[in-house]
Amino acid sequence: MRRRSILPGRRQTQPSPSDDFWSRSAEASFASLRSEEQGLSAQEAARRLRDVGRNIAVEPVRRRILAKIGKRLIEPLIAILIVAALISGATGDWASFGIILSILAISIALDVTQEHRAEKVAEALKQSVAVRAQVKRGGRPVGVPVENIVPGDIVLLRAGDLVPADGILLESRAAHANEALLTGEPFPVEKRPGPSAAATPAEAFNALFGGTALVSGEATMLVVATGARTRFGGIAAALRSEEPPTSFERGLHAFGVLILRITAFLVLFVLLANLALHRPVLESFLFAVALAVGLTPELMPMIMTVTLSRGAVRMAARKVVVKRLAAIHDLGAMDVLCTDKTGTLTEASIDLVAHPGFSGEDSERVIEFAAVNSRFESGVKSALDDAILAHTQEKPLDAWRKIADVPFDFERRRVSVLVENSRRRLLIVKGAPEEILARCSRVDMGDGVPVPLDEEKSGKLQALLAAKSEEGLRCLGIAWRDMPEDRAAPAAKDEQDLVFVGYCVFVDPPKASAAEAIRRLERAGVRIAIVSGDAAPVLRHIVETLGIPAKGMLTGADIAGLGDAALAARVAKVDLFARVSPDQKTRIVRALQARGHTVGFIGDGINDAPAIKAADAGLSVDGASDVARAAADLILLEHDLGVVADGVAEGRRTYANIMKYVRMGTSSNFGNMLSMAFASLFLPFLPLTPIQVLLNNLLYDVSETGIPFDDVDETATKRPHSWNMHEVLRFSLIMGPLSSLFDIATFVILLHVFGASAEVFRTGWFLESMATQILVVFLIRTALPAWISRPNRALVATSLGSLGLAILLALSPVGHWLGFFTLPWPILLSIAALIGGYLLMAEFLKRLALAPQQGRSHQRRR
Numbered sequence: 094m095r096r097r098s099i100l101p102g103r104r105q106t107q108p109s110p111s112d113d114f115w116s117r118s119a120e121a122s123f124a125s126l127r128s129e130e131q132g133l134s135a136q137e138a139a140r141r142l143r144d145v146g147r148n149i150a151v152e153p154v155r156r157r158i159l160a161k162i163g164k165r166l167i168e169p170l171i172a173i174l175i176v177a178a179l180i181s182g183a184t185g186d187w188a189s190f191g192i193i194l195s196i197l198a199i200s201i202a203l204d205v206t207q208e209h210r211a212e213k214v215a216e217a218l219k220q221s222v223a224v225r226a227q228v229k230r231g232g233r234p235v236g237v238p239v240e241n242i243v244p245g246d247i248v249l250l251r252a253g254d255l256v257p258a259d260g261i262l263l264e265s266r267a268a269h270a271n272e273a274l275l276t277g278e279p280f281p282v283e284k285r286p287g288p289s290a291a292a293t294p295a296e297a298f299n300a301l302f303g304g305t306a307l308v309s310g311e312a313t314m315l316v317v318a319t320g321a322r323t324r325f326g327g328i329a330a331a332l333r334s335e336e337p338p339t340s341f342e343r344g345l346h347a348f349g350v351l352i353l354r355i356t357a358f359l360v361l362f363v364l365l366a367n368l369a370l371h372r373p374v375l376e377s378f379l380f381a382v383a384l385a386v387g388l389t390p391e392l393m394p395m396i397m398t399v400t401l402s403r404g405a406v407r408m409a410a411r412k413v414v415v416k417r418l419a420a421i422h423d424l425g426a427m428d429v430l431c432t433d434k435t436g437t438l439t440e441a442s443i444d445l446v447a448h449p450g451f452s453g454e455d456s457e458r459v460i461e462f463a464a465v466n467s468r469f470e471s472g473v474k475s476a477l478d479d480a481i482l483a484h485t486q487e488k489p490l491d492a493w494r495k496i497a498d499v500p501f502d503f504e505r506r507r508v509s510v511l512v513e514n515s516r517r518r519l520l521i522v523k524g525a526p527e528e529i530l531a532r533c534s535r536v537d538m539g540d541g542v543p544v545p546l547d548e549e550k551s552g553k554l555q556a557l558l559a560a561k562s563e564e565g566l567r568c569l570g571i572a573w574r575d576m577p578e579d580r581a582a583p584a585a586k587d588e589q590d591l592v593f594v595g596y597c598v599f600v601d602p603p604k605a606s607a608a609e610a611i612r613r614l615e616r617a618g619v620r621i622a623i624v625s626g627d628a629a630p631v632l633r634h635i636v637e638t639l640g641i642p643a644k645g646m647l648t649g650a651d652i653a654g655l656g657d658a659a660l661a662a663r664v665a666k667v668d669l670f671a672r673v674s675p676d677q678k679t680r681i682v683r684a685l686q687a688r689g690h691t692v693g694f695i696g697d698g699i700n701d702a703p704a705i706k707a708a709d710a711g712l713s714v715d716g717a718s719d720v721a722r723a724a725a726d727l728i729l730l731e732h733d734l735g736v737v738a739d740g741v742a743e744g745r746r747t748y749a750n751i752m753k754y755v756r757m758g759t760s761s762n763f764g765n766m767l768s769m770a771f772a773s774l775f776l777p778f779l780p781l782t783p784i785q786v787l788l789n790n791l792l793y794d795v796s797e798t799g800i801p802f803d804d805v806d807e808t809a810t811k812r813p814h815s816w817n818m819h820e821v822l823r824f825s826l827i828m829g830p831l832s833s834l835f836d837i838a839t840f841v842i843l844l845h846v847f848g849a850s851a852e853v854f855r856t857g858w859f860l861e862s863m864a865t866q867i868l869v870v871f872l873i874r875t876a877l878p879a880w881i882s883r884p885n886r887a888l889v890a891t892s893l894g895s896l897g898l899a900i901l902l903a904l905s906p907v908g909h910w911l912g913f914f915t916l917p918w919p920i921l922l923s924i925a926a927l928i929g930g931y932l933l934m935a936e937f938l939k940r941l942a943l944a945p946q947q948g949r950s951h952q953r954r955r
């Protein structure tokens with residue numbers, strides 16, 4: 094269970110979160126909230142929204158931009174640099190101070206605007222799949238975004254909806270809520286109106302809390318508190334996109350920390366050494382700090398956001414909307430995808446094809462009882478109910494009156510209605526056929542007179558069921574029992590000693606496109622597991638029809654008998670899971686994760702939500718229940734596995750682009766800064782002035798802004814990726830020294846061949862350093878020969894643009910301001926030769942550095 098602290102600072106028009114609002118009567122609540130049965134008027138709702146704020150606990154992106162700039166300014170390195178520059182200004186060098194400040198301003202602006210833009214794009218996409226709620230405004234139900242709900246609103250909720258705020262129940266039709274978020278209790282609790290004397294929210298049967306979910310029945314709720322004033326951070330808590338960091342994020346972070354440590358050590362060493370050599374104190378200090386700025390991977394968070402949001406835009410174009418940016422990695426890294434059946438593998442156009450009674454012939458009694466059940470059950474009507482109702486006339490149903498029902502839930506897998514006609518009061522039960530049969534002791538042969546269900550009759554009914562299921566037809570069992578005239582409130586325990594009447598048989602044609610999509614996913618290294626609440630034979634039939642090579646089969650009953658460790662051992666060899674409950678779906682996901690897999694789960698029902706949440710990449714579809722969509726990290730705009738396959742490719746592309754940054758950072762950039770640090774020890778002067786170091790860093794950063802747009806080789810997206818520190822280290826240990834080697838060569842040539850002065854040396858070094866670190870991107874962006882894999886135009890533009898600017902700044906008259914000097918031709922040509930030599934070597938060595946490692950690292954992430 095997650096809790097969040099309550100944010101302070103909202104105007105006090107709402108009760109404090111500790112208020113026991115459920116102890117008041119509905120009238121008292123209406124009065125104190127100045128609302129009425131008709132709901133608020135649209136104007137009043139708008140006014141309250143302005144007063145109270147949005148029904149969400151987090152601030153919109155817009156407000157965060159200043160905070161971001163502030164945060165950058167107080168970063169220790171930047172702060173030290175500014176102070177150091179100020180001191181150097183105070184000692185007379187105000188020009189340096191101005192230039193340093195400008196460079197910092199430009200780089201912070203670049204960073205913040207890029208990140209901000211990226212976040213805005215990502216947020217807009219997320220908004221497009223935001224949850225909406227039915228609210229009564231001016232007496233009429235209207236759909237509004239949940240964040241516009243205000244205290245005093247009346248919200249209409251159905252099974253599958255997320256409770257958008259805290260409130261009291263005005264009406265309930267067998268409403269049951271899942272309050273696991275609040276109580277940790279996984280089973281639905283009943284909700285009914287009426288003041289309650291409960292001491293804690295968990296016991297308040299008449300209250301609904303934001304962030305929980307209605308799992309069956311219907312309810313009308315008067316909103317008492319919204320946004321940060323709700324008990325549990327409300328909707329924000331349920332929709333919260335933060336998740337524990339993925340293995341990739343943690344790996345990247347660990348890598349960043351490693352670089353930071355090296356940097357700290359290096360910078361300290363350089364500073365002390367320079368001081369020991371009696372160099373000017375202030376300049377040495379500035380140089381050391383500028384080096385640190387150049388070395389630290391401070392841009393990594395921004396790069397992640399920008400690349401991921403770029404990925405999110407591309408995915409949206411391919412009908413996948415990303416709610417949690419980091420899930421893009423998870424999708425690319427996913428190596429097992431668990432999928433439900435209806436709608437994903439089938440067309441979800443369910444049709445009733447038969448309604449056999451005991452004889453096997455269609456029976457009017459069966460369809461009538463089934464229809465009475467479907468019509469009067471208070472939960473959301475499932476597609477099965479729709480199919481039944483589509484086959485019935487209204488007339489016979491009019492003879493029945495509903496008294497009560499025991500709504501459907503996925504643990505029981507059945508639903509009962511208590512009804513009566515002019516002659517008798519019946520409990521009519523409909524549900525998974527095995528479960529219904531198991532609860533029957535008698536059978537109705539068609540005349541309404543029950544006879545004992547002996548072994549022979551039971552065997553005949555089982556055989557009928559098996560025959561239908563093996564044809565891939567879904568079945569529901571229908572049964573009934575007489576109830577005493579005075580029984581008005583049936584319960585699940587009444588569902589026994591039933592009279593079996595017959596089956597409803599449905600067809601749901603397999604989706605032709607699913608087979609191809611599954612093959613595509615399997616070619617991409619993603620294993621498919623089918624996890625369904627439906628029966629085993631139906632599942633087996635569908636995989637046979639689609640030609641999916643699925644092995645093994647575990648049913649809910651099997652799983653119930655397995656401990657977590659045993660289940661983890663079994664999931665490796667099984668692709669089909671039938672008749673599983675929502676809780677078992679989650680256990681399957683966890684078992685796969687325990688085996689080291691990165692698991693995706695796609696589903697659309699309330700029963701899929703916990704597993705979607707537990708999966709690394711939780712997928713749902715537009716049009717699924719709110720609860721499923723809220724639990725998901727990614728929403729498919731089209732219910733199709735082909736869309737998932739596209740998403741996987743995009744996820745891997747995004748990962749590949751982020752890895753380009755990592756490689757860039759570890760090859761020339763890091764290498765150059767390193768060589769520079771050591772060079773400073775052997776030179777009679779600093780290899781670059783602090784300003785030049787900062788300028789170098791800024792231009793390098795600009796050159797990299799094209800990477801998120803870059804194209805990725807097909808070979809790089811073939812297999813699921815996973816962060817592998819060894820690969821990164823190997824790359825760094827090959828490419829870093831190579832870059833240093835050429836730096837040293839530059840150093841020696843400039844100093845000993847040309848006997849360069851400080852200014853000439855710095856100009857030459859600056860050019861070599863800029864060109865090598867920028868141009869190498871064209872080599873390391875691909876594992877193929879650089880001339881075969883074409884870079885994207887955006888990357889060409891940013892890279893060549895910043896290199897051009899570097900050359901211009903160094904060699905034009907402006908350069909004098911920055912401490913550069915015009916270079917004679919022989920030096921220019923030698924530098925060009927060095928750059929060429931470096932690139933040539935890098936192209937050859939990258940093959941060694943990038944050689945794929947065997948197998949995937951099977952390390953768990955949590």
Ligand SMILES: Nc1ncnc2c1ncn2[C@@H]1O[C@H](COP(=O)(O)OP(=O)(O)OP(=O)(O)O)[C@@H](O)[C@H]1O
Nearest residue numbers: 433434435475506507508523524525625626627698
């Ligand atoms: N409206 C209903 N009335 C009675 N029983 C139902 C109803 N809906 C579902 N069931 C029973 O519950 C079982 C599980 O439901 P369902 O098949 O929707 O599960 P699921 O896991 O979502 O399956 P899928 O993988 O096909 O999406 C069904 O096979 C059926 O036996």
Ligand SMILES: [Mg+2]
Nearest residue numbers: 433435697698
């Ligand atoms: Mg389903």
